Amino acid sequence: MAKQFYLMPALDTTDLVKLSSVIEKVGNHPLISGFKVGFSLGLTHGLPRAVEVIRRYSNKTIVYDHQKAATDIPDTGKLFAQTLKAAGVNQAILFPQAGPATLKAWAEALREADIEPIVGGLMTHPQYVVSEGGFLTDEGVVEMYRFARSVGVRRFVVPLTKPEAVERLVDQADLGGDNEFYSPGFGAQGGDASAFPRLKVHHLIVGRALLGAPNPVEYLDKTKADLEVLS
Numbered sequence: 001m002a003k004q005f006y007l008m009p010a011l012d013t014t015d016l017v018k019l020s021s022v023i024e025k026v027g028n029h030p031l032i033s034g035f036k037v038g039f040s041l042g043l044t045h046g047l048p049r050a051v052e053v054i055r056r057y058s059n060k061t062i063v064y065d066h067q068k069a070a071t072d073i074p075d076t077g078k079l080f081a082q083t084l085k086a087a088g089v090n091q092a093i094l095f096p097q098a099g100p101a102t103l104k105a106w107a108e109a110l111r112e113a114d115i116e117p118i119v120g121g122l123m124t125h126p127q128y129v130v131s132e133g134g135f136l137t138d139e140g141v142v143e144m145y146r147f148a149r150s151v152g153v154r155r156f157v158v159p160l161t162k163p164e165a166v167e168r169l170v171d172q173a174d175l176g177g178d179n180e181f182y183s184p185g186f187g188a189q190g191g192d193a194s195a196f197p198r199l200k201v202h203h204l205i206v207g208r209a210l211l212g213a214p215n216p217v218e219y220l221d222k223t224k225a226d227l228e229v230l231s
Contacts, residue, residue: 002231003197003199003200003201003202003230003231004200004201004202004231005031005193005202005204005227005228005230005231006031006032006033006201006202006203006204007031007032007033007186007203007204007206007210007220007223008032008033008034008035008036008063008182008203008204008205008206009022009026009032009035009036009205009206009207009210009211010036010038010065010184010205010206010207011035011036011037011038011041011050011054011211012038012040012041012207012211013040013041013211014040014041014044014045016045016049016050016053018211019041019050019053019054020053020056020057022210022211022216023035023053023054023056023057023058024056024057025216025217026210026216026217026220027054027057027058027060028057028058028060029217029220030224031220031223031224031227032058032060032220033060033061033203034060034061034062034063034090034091034203035054035058035060035061035062035063036063036064036065036093036205037050037051037054037062037063037064037065037089038064038065038066038067039066039067042064042066047064047083047084047087047089048086048087048088050087051087051088051089052088055088061090061091062088062089062090062091063089063090063091063092063093063118063182064084064087064089064091064092064093065092065093066080066092066093068093068094068095068097069092069093069094069095069106070094070095070096070097070098070102070103070106071095071096071097071098071102072098072102073098073102074101074102074104074105074106075105077102077105077106077107077108077109077110078109078112080092080106080109080110081106081109081110081112081113081115082113084110084113084115085113085114085115089115090115090116091115091116091117091118091155092110092115092116092117092118093118093119093120093157093182094106094107094110094117094118094119094120095119095120095121095123095144095157096119096121096144096147096148097136097144100143100147103119103144103147103148103151104147104151107119107148107151107152107153108151111152116155117148117153117155118153118155118156118157118182119144119145119148119153119155119156119157120144120156120157120158120182121141121142121144121145121157122141122157122158122159122162122165122166122169123159124159124160124161124162124184124185124189124191129141141169142168142169142172142173143173145169145173145175146172146173146174149173149174149175149179154178154179154180155179155180155181155182156175156179156180156181156182157181157182157183157184158181158182158183158196158199159183159184159185159191160183160184160185160186160189160191160192160193160195160196160204161185161189161190161191163192163195163196166196166199167198170198170199176198179201180201180202180203181196181199181201181202181203182203182205183196183199183202183203183204183205184205184207185205186204186205186206186209187206187207187208187209187210188207188208188209191204193227193230194230204227
């Protein structure tokens, strides 16, 4: 199967006017698989309002990234899921640093609300896992992905800035097959999309490079052409 690339804009802004302008221009571009909404829009304007603005111009998937969700007790998963469902969100990103009981409960709660869970464990920045000077053990991060797969998760966040670590994750957590991958680090962070040939369906998460582009459509057209060479 040829590699499939998509772009997922990270709408990390508090400016609804700018958001409307960008979504109006790019909302139906074929390269875009969906839009990622974070805490900045959610806390400033309310998640339902942010979803409403996106839905004016696009019917593509809306992913909520709480930066980071699933770090609480298992019981709060249902409230989280119900809140996202009421806002009209389609998928949600979890980073289950609170352990397997929380991951299982939150993933199940999201599915019950017809929201698809996406699970991550490794982040783009340095000093995250112990081998980099961080707090979380390397083995613990691998187990986040492995356990997520065991409870039926098939969508995973992996950093575009750490290809060697992602390669190890794919092997150690058995992430091959029909999984889909979402990678922050495209654009301003300098991640190399060509370094992940084993990830067959790859959503590249882009923020500042797209939101700050003088012509967002031209940026997407050029990016689409560049990615087609790698497919």
